[in-house]
Amino acid sequence: MNTDNINDKGVFDVFNEYFAHIDDPRQAYKIKHILSEILFITVLAIIAGADDFHEIARYAKMKYHWLTSFLKLSGGVPSHDTFNRVLCLIDAQQFQQSFVDWVTDIRNSIKLSDSLTESPDNKDVISIDGKTACNSRDNVTGKKAIHMVSALSSKYGLVLGQQKCYEKSNEITAIPQLLDMFLIEGSVITIDAMGCQKDIASKILRRKADYILALKGNQGNLYKEVTDLFDKVNTPGFAKYVHQRDTQLEKDHGRIEQRDCITIENLGWLYEIHQWPGVKSIAKITATVEKGEKQSTEDRYYISSLPGKADFINRAVRKHWFVENKLHWILDVIFREDYCRVRTGNGAGNLNTILKIVLNTIKRDTTVKTSFKNKRMMCGWNDDFAPNILKNMKA
Numbered sequence: 011m012n013t014d015n016i017n018d019k020g021v022f023d024v025f026n027e028y029f030a031h032i033d034d035p036r037q038a039y040k041i042k043h044i045l046s047e048i049l050f051i052t053v054l055a056i057i058a059g060a061d062d063f064h065e066i067a068r069y070a071k072m073k074y075h076w077l078t079s080f081l082k083l084s085g086g087v088p089s090h091d092t093f094n095r096v097l098c099l100i101d102a103q104q105f106q107q108s109f110v111d112w113v114t115d116i117r118n119s120i121k122l123s124d125s126l127t128e129s130p131d132n133k134d135v136i137s138i139d140g141k142t143a144c145n146s147r148d149n150v151t152g153k154k155a156i157h158m159v160s161a162l163s164s165k166y167g168l169v170l171g172q173q174k175c176y177e178k179s180n181e182i183t184a185i186p187q188l189l190d191m192f193l194i195e196g197s198v199i200t201i202d203a204m205g206c207q208k209d210i211a212s213k214i215l216r217r218k219a220d221y222i223l224a225l226k227g228n229q230g231n232l233y234k235e236v237t238d239l240f241d242k243v244n245t246p247g248f249a250k251y252v253h254q255r256d257t258q259l260e261k262d263h264g265r266i267e268q269r270d271c272i273t274i275e276n277l278g279w280l281y282e283i284h285q286w287p288g289v290k291s292i293a294k295i296t297a298t299v300e301k302g303e304k305q306s307t308e309d310r311y312y313i314s315s316l317p318g319k320a321d322f323i324n325r326a327v328r329k330h331w332f333v334e335n336k337l338h339w340i341l342d343v344i345f346r347e348d349y350c351r352v353r354t355g356n357g358a359g360n361l362n363t364i365l366k367i368v369l370n371t372i373k374r375d376t377t378v379k380t381s382f383k384n385k386r387m388m389c390g391w392n393d394d395f396a397p398n399i400l401k402n403m404k405a
Contacts, residue, residue, distance in 0.1 A: 021400045022080050025050050028112040035099040042085035048096050049364075051077065051088070056368045057399060058390035061346050063090040063097075069390070076393050098355035102174070102363070105356075109363050110171045110191050113370060115405040117192075120166050133220075134165035134197045135326045137333040138188065138205060140181050143347055143358055156358050159184045160366070161192070162337050164329040167373050169337060169366045174359050181205060186213050194219040198316065200330035203228055206313070212287045215315060222293075222326055225311040232282040236311050239280070240294040243272060252276045256320035258328070266300040269328065273318030283313070291318030295327055341365060344382045367403075374402035 030046040054077075055069035067090035070077065074087055088096075140159040159181050160172040173188040175181060181204045189199070189210075195218040201210065203226035214221045227233050242248050256271045273293045277283050283292070293312040298305065314323060341347040345365050372385055377398040380388075389396045 020080070021397075021403050022050055024404050025053075028108045029105075032100055032104055032108060035101070036096070043088045043092060044082065044084070045096065045100075047081050047083065048088055048093060050081070052093060052097065052364055053367055053371075054389075054396075054400070056345070056364060057371065057386060058396070059386045063094045066090065066093050073393075094357070097360045097364075098357035100356065100360060102356040102359040105360050106172065106363050107191075109367060112367070112403075112405075113168055113170055114192055116370070116374075117163065117166055117168060117170065119405040132165075134163055135329040136170065136194060136197050136199050136219075137162045137164065137330040138185060138199060138201045139330075139333045139338070140175075140184075140204075141338050141341065143362065156362070157181070158359075158362050159188055160333070160337060161188055162333045163197075164332055167336070168370050172362065172366060174362075182207055182210075185210055189213055189217065198222060198326055200224075200326060202330075208286055211289075211315070215288045220315045221288075222312050222314045222316065222323060222330075225292075225313055229282075232286070232313075233311065235280050235282050236292050236294075236313070239274065239292070240272065240309075240311070243294075252318070254318055254320035256324045258321075258324055260328075264301060268298045269324055270296045270298075271320045271324035271327075273320045273323055275318040286313060288315040289313050290315055291323070293318070293320070293323050293327075295324060337369070340369060340382060344386070345369075371402045372399060375399050 026046050029049055032045065032049075034041065034045045036045075051070050052066055054073075055066040058069060060066045060069050067088065070087045074083070077083060138159060138161050140157050142155050142157045157175050157180070158172050159175065161170040162168070163170055171188055171191040173184040173191070175184040185201065185205050186209065194214070197219045198221070199214050199219055200222045201224065203224040206223040206225055206229055211221055211223065225233055225236060239251075252275045254273050258269045258271075260267045260269075271293060273291050275291050277289065277292065283289050291314050293314060295310045295312070296307060297310065298307045310327070312323070312327065316323065345368070347362070347365060372382055375385060375398060378385070378388075385399060389399055
């Protein structure tokens with residue numbers, strides 16, 4: 011049984027560096043199990059495929075001898091009620107900050123080992139988007155489902171942070187709080203139309219980053235100005251505008267998507283655009299999707315603090331949608347987040363943070379090329395394989 015990567019100033023020690031200082035909300039004389047061990051076992055169990063507190067406790071019982079090779083477990087194996095109670099009691103903001111500190115150090119260590127120069131085409135695109143945990147709603151108490159706004163780094167494949175809110179409309183206040191959690195300097199922030207707000211654009215610029223913000227009808231006059239200008243694309247007079255074009259084609263499992271991007275830089279005659287801080291270009295992306303005999307076309311509009319380099323903006327917008335299949339889809343399908351019925355206290359938010367710890371840890375693994383699902387099962391089946399995944403908790 012290989013525990014070298016866990017024992018030699020290894021994973022649990024690293025975990026403790028970030029998470030052992032979390033305040034223990036339990037009454038001291040009732041404490042039987044070490045808080046950091048409860049949290050670490052929860053992470054290990056979810057990595058290995060556990061989906062609820064009963065399965066987490068069952069995992070701990072089945073893996074007791076392996077766990078005692080690097081944990082004290084002086085109080086034995088915690089019950090499912092203990093896992094549940096602790097996750098519902100610990101301070102969600104404190105736990106989340108510990109997560110952010112951990113992933114920031116991982117990101118910085120990757121940056122240091124990255125030999126690529128930070129050219130304009132190599133900037134990290136950080137996508138910000140929200141997702142609702144459907145079953146966290148409690149109809150009895152009237153507690154609304156939590157809506158978690160997350161930031162995903164496309165360059166490093168890491169969830170950098172998350173901010174909880176109770177309604178999608180609250181993303182407007184949650185996004186600035188999320189942007190304050192981690193370093194964004196030199197990055198490109200992409201946000202959907204809900205986050206297309208002057209204050210958010212201004213904050214991004216103050217933090218020395220750039221933005222690409224989706225534009226829809228919620229910005230009435232600005233949206234009309236931009237769409238009216240792009241409606242003139244095929245007219246003879248359009249040639250006078252400084253613009254670029256780019257086309258990208260993607261084929262996947264019988265689905266063909268073509269994205270045609272047009273960007274414009276000379277925005278002098280527009281009125282509303284000048285009320286937005288730092289805007290240098292606007293973009294229109296026409297996405298044409300073919301699947302079998304069906305074809306659909308959608309036009310999307312954006313404002314950006316970047317120059318109108320059409321190929322980069324086209325790629326960056328595409329990377330924004332990675333948040334759907336590299337984060338939201340995994341949380342729903344692989345981790346079954348929408349089926350989680352934890353509604354008490356801070357439980358839902360803290361479990362969401364643990365899912366992000368697990369997701370980042372598995373994503374960093376390069377020892378075997380297989381799916382998330384398979385890696386989780388392999389960790390549960392093989393104690394010699396588990397350290398391959400767990401070592402990715404180290405910065």
